[in-house]
Amino acid sequence: MSQRRFTSAKIVILGGSGVGKTAFAVRYITKRYIGDYAPNTEMLYTHRLVGTRDEITLEILDTAFVMSQETLEKHIKWADGLILMYSVTSRVSYQDACKVKEILFHLRGAEMPVVLVSNKHDLLTARAVTEDECDNLAGEMDCPRFQISVAEGQDGVNEAMDELLVLIKRQLVKSLTTSPEHVAGLEKKSRLYNMKKAFKKRIVRSRSDTF
Numbered sequence: 001m002s003q004r005r006f007t008s009a010k011i012v013i014l015g016g017s018g019v020g021k022t023a024f025a026v027r028y029i030t031k032r033y034i035g036d037y038a039p040n041t042e043m044l045y046t047h048r049l050v051g052t053r054d055e056i057t058l059e060i061l062d063t064a065f066v067m068s069q070e071t072l073e074k075h076i077k078w079a080d081g082l083i084l085m086y087s088v089t090s091r092v093s094y095q096d097a098c099k100v101k102e103i104l105f106h107l108r109g110a111e112m113p114v115v116l117v118s119n120k121h122d123l124l125t126a127r128a129v130t131e132d133e134c135d136n137l138a139g140e141m142d143c144p145r146f147q148i149s150v151a152e153g154q155d156g157v158n159e160a161m162d163e164l165l166v167l168i169k170r171q172l173v174k175s176l177t178t179s180p181e182h183v184a185g186l187e188k189k190s191r192l193y194n195m196k197k198a199f200k201k202r203i204v205r206s207r208s209d210t211f
């Protein structure tokens, strides 16, 4: 995200097999839930968010579950932010999310904007992952977590994406304010300020010398 204003963001949706990655992306973009999606396919969507003042172009990559380690790492490096998803009905998918967390830390450290999404909460009778486990994983990644049902509603999907966009924007501001150009600019400004101050002092002193 090499930009000075928040005008675009690259988002990757990662998670185990059948957790609802495609359903999530399609629901967010079209506000619809179809229920039947082509399994294990990778798809890049472009979506424009038009606000009252700004327009943000989102590139949303819905990943396939089966991919090489190399591809996974490429996706993580490409992303400005990640939706890490598992299904509350699948223990394996929770373990997959834990594995992705390790790779994520290794490649991008703790700075990467991430939200953890636990999906399929309409199927709680078949629950295989506890709420504590969800909290633990989110705590380890120091990221917000959402327990949603893509099938049942739009709100959880929107809230997770909105939160991710807030984190991405925060990261952009942080990287701009700590960039070498910004720091050099601040130093230049403060040098100028000190010079001005010294100059003013000298004028005042020379005036008081006269009278």
Ligand SMILES: Nc1nc2c(ncn2[C@@H]2O[C@H](COP(=O)(O)OP(=O)(O)OP(=O)(O)O)[C@@H](O)[C@H]2O)c(=O)[nH]1
Residues within 6 Å of the ligand: 015, 016, 017, 018, 019, 020, 021, 022, 023, 024, 034, 035, 036, 037, 038, 039, 040, 041, 063, 064, 065, 119, 120, 121, 122, 123, 148, 149, 150, 151, 152
């Ligand atoms: N009950 C329920 N089913 C869901 C929910 N979200 C997705 N599904 C279903 O789960 C199945 C898999 O959904 P997908 O969106 O294809 O999952 P995916 O993670 O993209 O799958 P792969 O890319 O093949 O790994 C589909 O039959 C969806 O209809 C949900 O919130 N509740």
